[in-house]
Every structure is written in C-alpha cells, then in structure tokens.
Amino acid sequence: MERELAELLRELEEFGEANDRATAERDRRMLNITHDTGVLLTVLLRNGRCRDVLEVGTSNGYSTLWLAHAVGAEGHVTTVERAPHKRAMAEENFRRSGLAPRIRQIAGDAGEFLASSASGAYDFVFLDSERGEYAGWWPDLWRVLRPGRLLVVDNAVSHADELKDFVRLVEGTEGCVSSLLPVGKGELVILKEG
Numbered sequence: 176m177e178r179e180l181a182e183l184l185r186e187l188e189e190f191g192e193a194n195d196r197a198t199a200e201r202d203r204r205m206l207n208i209t210h211d212t213g214v215l216l217t218v219l220l221r222n223g224r225c226r227d228v229l230e231v232g233t234s235n236g237y238s239t240l241w242l243a244h245a246v247g248a249e250g251h252v253t254t255v256e257r258a259p260h261k262r263a264m265a266e267e268n269f270r271r272s273g274l275a276p277r278i279r280q281i282a283g284d285a286g287e288f289l290a291s292s293a294s295g296a297y298d299f300v301f302l303d304s305e306r307g308e309y310a311g312w313w314p315d316l317w318r319v320l321r322p323g324r325l326l327v328v329d330n331a332v333s334h335a336d337e338l339k340d341f342v343r344l345v346e347g348t349e350g351c352v353s354s355l356l357p358v359g360k361g362e363l364v365i366l367k368e369g
C-alpha cells in the first residue's frame with residue numbers, strides 16, 4: 176500500500192477513535208471497522224479478484240478506502256449511506272485518497288437501493304449498517320450477490336445478540352455456507368455456493 180494511503184487510514188483511525196470516545200450520539204459516531212478487518216477484507220477481495228463491490232454503510236468512508244484499494248484500478252466500489260453529513264465527510268476522504276474514481280456514493284436508504292439493484296450485480300458485499308434491518312434485507316442481499324462469491328458482515332461477535340434472527344435466516348438458506356472469524360468485531364463470512 177502507498178505511504179500516503181496508509182497515512183490517511185491511520186489518521187482516520189485516530190480520528191474515529193477520538194470522535195467515538197467523545198460522543199455517545201450514534202449518528203455522530205464513525206463506528207469504523209478495525210484495521211485488522213481492513214486487512215482481512217483486502218485478503219478476501221484480492222484472492223477473489225473482486226471488481227464489483229457493494230458496501231452497505233459508508234460512514235466517513237474508512238472501510239470504503241480499504242475496499243477501493245483492494246479492488247485495484249479496474250474495480251469499483253458502490254457504497255450506500257443515508258446520513259448526509261457522513262456522506263460529505265466520506266466524499267472528502269475519497270478525494271484525499273486519490274481513489275475517488277473507483278467509488279460510487281449512493282445517497283439514501285440501503286433497503287431501497289438493494290431492492291432496485293440487479294440480481295448478481297456484485298462479486299463481494301460488505302454489510303456494516305443498521306443491524307435490525309439485515310433480516311429484512313437478506314433476500315435482496317442474497318439476490319444481488321453472484322454465485323460463488325462472498326458477503327461479509329461486521330459486528331458478528333460484538334453485537335451477536337442483535338444478529339440472531341439474521342444468522343438464523345442465513346443458516347437456513349440453501350446454498351449458503353458461513354464461518355465466523357474472530358477478527359476485529361467479529362466477521363461473519365458468507366459464501367453463496369455456485
């Protein structure tokens with residue numbers, strides 16, 4: 176990774192940690208993935224030669240930068256965020272990173288975006304948003320993911336209780352194999368067989 180991008184990621188990690196310590200207001204918190212989760216995403220995307228990535232939950236774009244770096248110059252990351260102030264922060268971080276041309280920012284509700292997305296549009300999905308919505312989004316998440324590809328869910332250990340219904344749905348889906356990795360806040364890696 177280029178020194179400038181590594182430095183920007185470190186800066187955002189420090190900003191996110193300090194910001195989230197200082198406020199309990201969820202809408203003001205960055206709630207970024209951990210550094211080691213960024214490395215895990217890089218390994219998975221690079222190994223899968225992923226080019227069409229969907230992220231649900233941009234926040235200020237920290238995780239998006241890991242994804243955009245991992246897809247390489249030929250790849251694209253579509254990232255959905257409903258909070259305008261976070262989208263603006265992300266846009267500035269994307270500009271600073273030089274990776275903006277690979278990133279498509281979607282403004283609005285992820286559920287609506289998923290429902291309007293084409294089947295098999297993505298070869299990797301990263302889910303890091305409003306956990307209470309995941310079970311309702313599952314049919315569309317599954318539909319937009321290409322067969323043979325991965326969907327990764329953050330906070331699968333840190334907020335396991337909130338994900339119970341979702342995990343039950345995942346485990347009951349035919350053609351689905353999942354594994355919980357003890358990286359960062361716990362990453363549920365879901366394979367769509369095919």
Ligand SMILES: C[S@@+](CC[C@H](N)C(=O)[O-])C[C@H]1O[C@@H](n2cnc3c(N)ncnc32)[C@H](O)[C@@H]1O
Pocket residue numbers: 205206207208231232233234235236237238239255256257258261283284285286303304305308
């Ligand atoms: C945990 S944060 C994302 C952190 C980001 N992935 C990172 O690691 O840098 C979750 C984000 O999802 C957004 N969000 C929550 N519900 C949403 C929805 N229904 N549609 C779009 N974005 C949503 C929140 O505004 C918040 O910024």
